[in-house]
Amino acid sequence: MKERLQSIKEEALQQIEEVKDSKTLQDLRVKYLGKKGQITEVLKGMGNLSKEERPVIGQLANEIRDAITEALDTKQETLEQAALQQQLKEETVDVTMPGKPSQVGGSHLLMNVIRDIEDLFTGMGYEVAEGPEVETDYYNFEALNLPKGHPARDMQDSFYITEELLMRTHTSPVQARTMNKHEGRGPVKIICPGKVYRRDTDDATHSHQFTQIEGLYVDENIRMSDLKGTLNTLAKHLFGEDRHIRLRPSYFPFTEPSVEMDISCKMCNGHGCSVCKHTGWIEMLGAGLVHPNVLEMAGFDSEKYSGFAFGMGPERIAMLKHGIEDIRHFYTNDVRFLKQFHQV
Amino acid sequence: MLVSTNWLKQYVDIDHVSTEQLAEDITKTGVEVEQVFEPTLVSDYLVVGYVTACDQHPNADKLNLCQVDVGNGEIAQIVCGADNVASGQHVVVAKPGAVLPGGFKIKKTKLRDESSEGMICSLQELGIDEKYIADDYKDGIYVFNESVEAGQLAAPLLNLDDAIIEFDVTPNRSDCLSILGMAYEVAAMYDHEIELPNSEVDQAQEQSSDYVDVTIANEEANPYYGAWVIKDLTVTTSPLWLQNRLISAGIRPINNVVDVTNFILLEYGQPLHAFDYDRFGSNQVLTRMAEEGETIQTLDGEERTLSSHHLVITNGEEPHAIAGVMGGEESEVQDGTTTILLEAAYFDPQTIRQSSKDHGIRSEASVRYEKGLDITRVKEAASRAAQLLASLGGGQVLGDIVEAGSTSWTPYVISFTKTEMVKRIGADISLEEMTQIMERLRFDYEVDGETITVTAPPRRQDIVIKEDMLEEIARLYGYDNIPFTLPIGEMDQGGLTVKQKRLRAVHDYLQASGLYESITYSLTTEAKAQRFISPDVRELNVSPVKLAMPMSDLHSHLRLSAVPELLSSLQYNVARNQYNVGLYELGSVYTQTEGEGTQPDERVRLAAAVTGLWENHPWQGVQKSVDFFVLKGILEGLFDYLAIDGIEFKQGEIDDLHPGRTALIELNGTVIGYVGQVHPTVQKEHDLQETYVFDVNLDALLAVTNTQAGYKPITKYPAIAQDLAFVVDQSTPAAELAEAIKEKGQPHLESVRVFDVYEGEHMEAGKKSVAFNLIFQHQERTLTDEEIDQARTAIVEYLQTQYDAVLRG
Numbered sequence A: 001m002k003e004r005l006q007s008i009k010e011e012a013l014q015q016i017e018e019v020k021d022s023k024t025l026q027d028l029r030v031k032y033l034g035k036k037g038q039i040t041e042v043l044k045g046m047g048n049l050s051k052e053e054r055p056v057i058g059q060l061a062n063e064i065r066d067a068i069t070e071a072l073d074t075k076q077e078t079l080e081q082a083a084l085q086q087q088l089k090e091e092t093v094d095v096t097m098p099g100k101p102s103q104v105g106g107s108h109l110l111m112n113v114i115r116d117i118e119d120l121f122t123g124m125g126y127e128v129a130e131g132p133e134v135e136t137d138y139y140n141f142e143a144l145n146l147p148k149g150h151p152a153r154d155m156q157d158s159f160y161i162t163e164e165l166l167m168r169t170h171t172s173p174v175q176a177r178t179m180n181k182h183e184g185r186g187p188v189k190i191i192c193p194g195k196v197y198r199r200d201t202d203d204a205t206h207s208h209q210f211t212q213i214e215g216l217y218v219d220e221n222i223r224m225s226d227l228k229g230t231l232n233t234l235a236k237h238l239f240g241e242d243r244h245i246r247l248r249p250s251y252f253p254f255t256e257p258s259v260e261m262d263i264s265c266k267m268c269n270g271h272g273c274s275v276c277k278h279t280g281w282i283e284m285l286g287a288g289l290v291h292p293n294v295l296e297m298a299g300f301d302s303e304k305y306s307g308f309a310f311g312m313g314p315e316r317i318a319m320l321k322h323g324i325e326d327i328r329h330f331y332t333n334d335v336r337f338l339k340q341f342h343q344v
Numbered sequence B: 001m002l003v004s005t006n007w008l009k010q011y012v013d014i015d016h017v018s019t020e021q022l023a024e025d026i027t028k029t030g031v032e033v034e035q036v037f038e039p040t041l042v043s044d045y046l047v048v049g050y051v052t053a054c055d056q057h058p059n060a061d062k063l064n065l066c067q068v069d070v071g072n073g074e075i076a077q078i079v080c081g082a083d084n085v086a087s088g089q090h091v092v093v094a095k096p097g098a099v100l101p102g103g104f105k106i107k108k109t110k111l112r113d114e115s116s117e118g119m120i121c122s123l124q125e126l127g128i129d130e131k132y133i134a135d136d137y138k139d140g141i142y143v144f145n146e147s148v149e150a151g152q153l154a155a156p157l158l159n160l161d162d163a164i165i166e167f168d169v170t171p172n173r174s175d176c177l178s179i180l181g182m183a184y185e186v187a188a189m190y191d192h193e194i195e196l197p198n199s200e201v202d203q204a205q206e207q208s209s210d211y212v213d214v215t216i217a218n219e220e221a222n223p224y225y226g227a228w229v230i231k232d233l234t235v236t237t238s239p240l241w242l243q244n245r246l247i248s249a250g251i252r253p254i255n256n257v258v259d260v261t262n263f264i265l266l267e268y269g270q271p272l273h274a275f276d277y278d279r280f281g282s283n284q285v286l287t288r289m290a291e292e293g294e295t296i297q298t299l300d301g302e303e304r305t306l307s308s309h310h311l312v313i314t315n316g317e318e319p320h321a322i323a324g325v326m327g328g329e330e331s332e333v334q335d336g337t338t339t340i341l342l343e344a345a346y347f348d349p350q351t352i353r354q355s356s357k358d359h360g361i362r363s364e365a366s367v368r369y370e371k372g373l374d375i376t377r378v379k380e381a382a383s384r385a386a387q388l389l390a391s392l393g394g395g396q397v398l399g400d401i402v403e404a405g406s407t408s409w410t411p412y413v414i415s416f417t418k419t420e421m422v423k424r425i426g427a428d429i430s431l432e433e434m435t436q437i438m439e440r441l442r443f444d445y446e447v448d449g450e451t452i453t454v455t456a457p458p459r460r461q462d463i464v465i466k467e468d469m470l471e472e473i474a475r476l477y478g479y480d481n482i483p484f485t486l487p488i489g490e491m492d493q494g495g496l497t498v499k500q501k502r503l504r505a506v507h508d509y510l511q512a513s514g515l516y517e518s519i520t521y522s523l524t525t526e527a528k529a530q531r532f533i534s535p536d537v538r539e540l541n542v543s544p545v546k547l548a549m550p551m552s553d554l555h556s557h558l559r560l561s562a563v564p565e566l567l568s569s570l571q572y573n574v575a576r577n578q579y580n581v582g583l584y585e586l587g588s589v590y591t592q593t594e595g596e597g598t599q600p601d602e603r604v605r606l607a608a609a610v611t612g613l614w615e616n617h618p619w620q621g622v623q624k625s626v627d628f629f630v631l632k633g634i635l636e637g638l639f640d641y642l643a644i645d646g647i648e649f650k651q652g653e654i655d656d657l658h659p660g661r662t663a664l665i666e667l668n669g670t671v672i673g674y675v676g677q678v679h680p681t682v683q684k685e686h687d688l689q690e691t692y693v694f695d696v697n698l699d700a701l702l703a704v705t706n707t708q709a710g711y712k713p714i715t716k717y718p719a720i721a722q723d724l725a726f727v728v729d730q731s732t733p734a735a736e737l738a739e740a741i742k743e744k745g746q747p748h749l750e751s752v753r754v755f756d757v758y759e760g761e762h763m764e765a766g767k768k769s770v771a772f773n774l775i776f777q778h779q780e781r782t783l784t785d786e787e788i789d790q791a792r793t794a795i796v797e798y799l800q801t802q803y804d805a806v807l808r809g
């Protein structure tokens, strides 16, 4: 019997070794270990054995059963692994094929510029103030030291609706309105973005509708140097730490003194090139100390309070920053344009 | 304003500084430089030549063979093709080695076998614009008609060595519209001396007052009028130096009389006018406001109709000039004029401005009058002009100018302390530095302790208040020298308001849901302004606000919806082969609710327009065009994002939208906007495929406070799902059924969602099957089967009685 069991073991191990699929393996399991399997069959003859032989054969049979079981399990695992490998191989995709596009839109470049400036100034304690686009002559001009008949009104040829109502030509009326609300008490720290309108024929550098963003800071003891420092912060924020600014005299009826701020040309680093008309400087914004008439008209004591204001065109900033050549791109909403600026 | 540096040098020393440096310095301290024109030609090879002989070229009919003395007895043979060359002329010779404008190099050459050692030049060849060239020399070479010598350098004679600076003078600095004004500016900048022109005049015994009498009828419009008579002069060509000055400033020389008045205009900034006395028609000047409908023939040949707010210069009867704007043709100075009536006046800036505007004439004179002149220098300017006229025209200036009105001027006196200036500027400028600046500016001032009192000179009309002095001090101290500081004050919180934050969130959401932020024009056409108007705007019963004087019909009316312009943007894109486009715009519409002529309300609305493929992933078989439910889904997501309850979409109809694919959006029963497909005929108008739009009152949405805020604990008890399908009439809105289910399924029905709709085969005609997924939930325990059954029964019974709905299988 011993020999019989040994040969079953050898035969079983041999067959298991050769198995290629799990079905055959299952058959072998039944064939050797099943209720009617070969080992069971052999053990049926145990009754004929002596008392001494029985435990020996019994133990041997168990050992052989264990060995076959282990071989079967091992083989089972090997086969499963192979099957999995096969499946994975079949499931391979061409990872270079395009992914399914997500529907993602984006923000408008002008609004990016405006939000960026808003964020800079709200971080410095300013509030964002807004006002109507259809303005009264009073707020658009008179409250800003531009009485009727003032020659500088020509600088901002406007779209009138009635004699007293017009499309605002700048965001400055928001300053006047906000100061009024403060009833003569400072500080007033606001940043005012918005759409403005002028009688210009649309071309590469003019648009009858465009945007502006202005800042105003009115308090006791506001100095020209504060304006300079604030503008310096703004310029570096927008165009990089290595830019310099300069102020030079200009004229706006609502500020005195009035200045224009230039920023050192990035293209040539201030050495002069065609972009900066060989001056090394690029004109960026207008600013000044709030004219005492403007303060007084808005209910502020101009002896006690002073302030600075500055205003710029997001279009111009965007054009300078990105080398955009035509202002009309901001208003055609060409997706080929819009798509370029939605990245963070 | 063009400023010749050669001219400027006569009054202030700028020899030590390059033109480029000068331009930069002036820009930084005073007036912005627009452009610098470097000298067109400076060359030792450009000399005066004397034509000693001029014969026809032996081998060419149209060429001349000239012998030209080019100085030091050197005779050059030059072939010249000009018709007007002749012996005995002084001409400009470009000798071999000269380089003319345009890079044209002069070499010794042979022309038809005759050697030519240089070129006799026309003014065009020397880079002078044809518009400045007298007719005599337009088609030929230039010939000097004043005394010059062979061999003399030609460039300075023709002012070709002049650098010219173009300034962009701001409206407040009218003083800089003159060479003298610029000289004051430069002198202040560099702390240099200034040399004023000589304005002495030799007067004849005979008096101007024997010839003319002046009356001002309206002293407000014409505070001062002076008339001077110059007799026995000859109208002729101006000398070269005078022509050069005018050309450098961009003014064409005409004759000595006109040129002198223009010269003084440029030098002093004081416009003058010369009448032909003999053709003036009387011996009295009366300045008055014009009569309505009065006419005058101006110098440009135009007949102009006047009105009562135009100031005119008359001979007592007829107008002979529109004051400060343009003279009349009748008394224009011309060849043969011998007696001049020279006008030197001060006119009210506003009056001139109005007149200039009404007649569409912006002359060199009107520009200066309307900005304000130095009234105290009118007579000085006239005096210099009179002297020049007499000396250049060989005439005599009659005894003193005849005057009416007054040149008196009340100066502005401004006091300030050193401390307050330092406090406002933020730079530690000493009292001494400040007084030094006053000296440089040539302002009269007094110092008392640390108080400076300044008397502003009349030439600086912009100096009126303390802040104007602040500017003078700051700019001459140098803006570059002011430190960078930030305001010292309490730290304010600042930041965005809740509404502004929510607005930004709306942008973020819309962009994340696939739309591009757009900006269209608020001003649109009258037709577009009437379209795609949401019922909530329509019911305000307003017409689009209209511009009084639009520049074009394209932008004449203010929009009541952004949708029409967004559709135009889609059309623009599609025309450029961009077929799949989704745009939104968040901006104002303008509703004049208080009636015509009142300031309109500006309501922020959200509009969108989407066309083409919404999903585009062809290789996996996904290509879906935008449809109604894409836009509805974006809006539903937005309402959810803003935590807004009480929204209902209702079948509706709006002009320009597809009648079967339009929903009105209601918030708590009030319409706030619409969503739908653009009507196929309108799509076609715009060359668009299926296109969907919405327009919603965003202000109304943002006004709703977030009602869903607050944390709701997550229950550990299971939710129970139930699916119910009903067969109903096709016309029954699914949302209505869902609403009914939600109501009848209480108290534990948490949500109802339509997950399938079926009509067609296997379905009775006119019927559809709608399947709902119901979720029941109790926060504190597991629901029992009985509770679910109860709710289910209530729902089924209600729908059956209310909608004739049959529960499916």
Ligand SMILES: [Zn+2]
Pocket (backbone or CB within 6 Å): A265, A266, A267, A268, A269, A270, A271, A272, A273, A274, A275, A276, A277, A278, A280, A281
């Ligand atoms: Zn540059």
